[in-house]
Amino acid sequence: MAKKKISKQDELDKTFLALKKKIKPYQKKMKVLLDKPHRYELCSTADYEVTSERTGKTTKKKDPYFVGLILQRTYVGFYFMAPYIEKGFMDDFSEAMQKRLKGKSCFYFKSTEEVGPEVDRLLKKGYAVFKKRGLL
Known part of the structure; x- marks a missing residue:
């Protein structure tokens, strides 16, 4: 039986939902800024000084x-602030994950296959950084 070909847009929609599913557990301890079909944002409720x-x-x-998702035309943008806060944050992540990083804090995801355990580790490590810095 032939595998049904999925459209690029359907794949991006599924990628957005897969990333959102990984982020959702953190919303219990944070505040949802925006929750729309193609955009999701999460922040801490801490006061801090810069x-x-x-x-x-x-x-x-x-x-x-803390983190945000935006479904763009050709990718899902995963905007994650922990790399800004902690020098060397990305040093122990795979080359594939580092290639998805555009600039300092935006990762591009184009398929659900790219949303693996390393995203869980990224979020967990970022949460630990926020906690260590008193941002939770």
Whole structure:
């Protein structure tokens, strides 16, 4: 029996849902900023301070952004802030995961096959970083 070919859009929709499923357990301890069919965002509820490296000025902030998903036309954007917070955060992840990283905090996923155990490890490690830094 021939395998039914899935459209690119259906594959992206499934990829979005697979990533969202991996993120959902963290919403119990955080706040959902946005939950729409093609966009999902999660943040902490902590207050924190940021000091500018350039000016030395300290600014009070609220609700640090943890993770977000955006279903784009050709990929699902996985926006994850932990690599910004922790130097060397991505050092122990596979080359395949590092290739999905565009810039410092956005990963591109194009299929459900790419959403594996390493995404779980990424989220778990990021959560631990947030906890260690008092951002939860």
